[in-house]
Amino acid sequence: MEDTQYGRRGPSMGAVVIVAILFGVLAGFGGTILAFWAQQKGLVTFLPKSIDSINAGPAHLNIPISGPSGSLPSFASVADNINESVVNVNTRTEQTNPYSMFFGGGGSEVVSGLGTGIIVSSDGYIITNFHVAGEAEKISVTVMHKNGKKEYAAKLIGGDKTEDLALIKIDAKGLKPVILGDSDALKPGEWVMAMGNPFGFEHTVSVGVVSALNRQLPVDDAVTMKGMIQTDASINPGNSGGPLINSYGEVIGINTAVFTGRSGGAQASGIGFAIPSNRVKNIEEQLLKTGKVKHPFLGVSYQLISDELRAAQHLPPSSGGVEVMNVLPKGPADKAGMQKGDLITSAGGQEIKESSTLGDLVGKCAIGSSLDMEIQRFDPSKGTWEKKHVAVRVEDAPKNFAQDMQRQLHSQQQQQQPEDNGDGSGNGGADNGGGSGSNRVFPFPFPF
DSSP states (O other), X not given: OOOXXXXXXXXXXXHHHHHHHHHHHHHHHHHHHHHHHHHHTTSOOOOOSSXXXXXXXXXXXXXXXXXXXXXXXXXXXXXXXXXXGEEEEEEEEEEEOTTHHHHOSOSEEEEEEEEEEEEOSTTSEEEEOHHHHTTOSEEEEEEEETTEEEEEEEEEEEEETTTTEEEEEESOOSOOOOOBOOGGGOOTTOEEEEEEXXXXXXXXXXXXXXXXXXXXEEOSSSOEEEEEEEEOSOOOTTOTTOXXXXXXXXXXXXXXXXXXXXXXXXXXXXXXXXXXXXXXXXXXXXXXHHSSOOOEEOSEEEEEOOHHHHHHTTOOTTOOSEEEEEEOTTSHHHHTTOOTTOEEEEETTEEOOSHHHHHHHHHTSOTTOEEEEEEEEEEXXXXXXXXEEEEEEOEEOOTTHHHHHHHHHHHHHHHHOTTOOSOOSSSSOSOOSOSSSOEEEEOOOEEO
């Protein structure tokens, strides 16, 4: 008789389902109780339910990352939005060839250059750097329309070499202008984006932060660009004239120069400079009206009163401000009775604590306005310093005034301190940090 084998019978499917449900309910209930206990003990923090609540953040963080509309714009959307407002600027200039006398041939050559610009009006006005288009003989602009690129001939409306800004115009309508933001509201550490044409790579985007504000940038012995925005957003030849943009899509600066370090010495990286947008607005308005920029001036050169200078010149112990080094004959200060050696302690009711303070105050004055200043003057007959008040009528600076005054100041310093190779004047002059190399600042378009 054959043995009959029976397999073991497992639980039914219904029983399995019921057991699984019971385990799930018990696990969920237990997990909820455990999570509630952990939250009460401060061991965990639940994530917010929405992106909006993430952007809001805890009150104590106070992170200003929301845009004007309450949402955070990504740099991708910022770049896309401003793309049509950023243009390529191409220039051609005929220059004398210094080697033609040795190798024969023509005495001149055509030099091409490339920079960037921003559209500031729907009818074709464009802002760029003076060193890009201010002295060019032929200018063309390429606009990135939604339906493709188009090249336009451009004409120079006006420019200013000292401010390094130029206004050009193309014959076009319906263009998309940028929004110029408030550069005075910037703070170090804010995110910014640069857009331009570095080395001819069109509409390149780079991102960084505002590294510092109110930088003094000596371009040469006579010209110092003041109040510049420093950024580590990548800026290269070809970026000149392009925008520095905040996270709201507003242009808060015009990229102008990079600092590369000392020739023959340590090389710098990530140190770029932009002209603040509030200054751009003022210059644009003047160029649009007259094609020129007026430069308010007093007609003096000066240096900050340091502890060393105070001791050497036997100045009052509490004296602050600046010492007048030279007075331009028949200039505004000369007409007001100011003299070499006067100490300017306040201007317009504001105490002078930095060498840049006086220049900034004068720069904000309207041509023809009066600037009240408090000065101290030494009376040799009494051997004392006397306080005086003078009112100087601000005038438009004559051409080459800065260069002439700087040369006088350098000549005077060399006579007084022949062994001192530094500037020491606090006026943004030559390098005084020692070493054989000079600082190199490059504000230039890309030549090709």
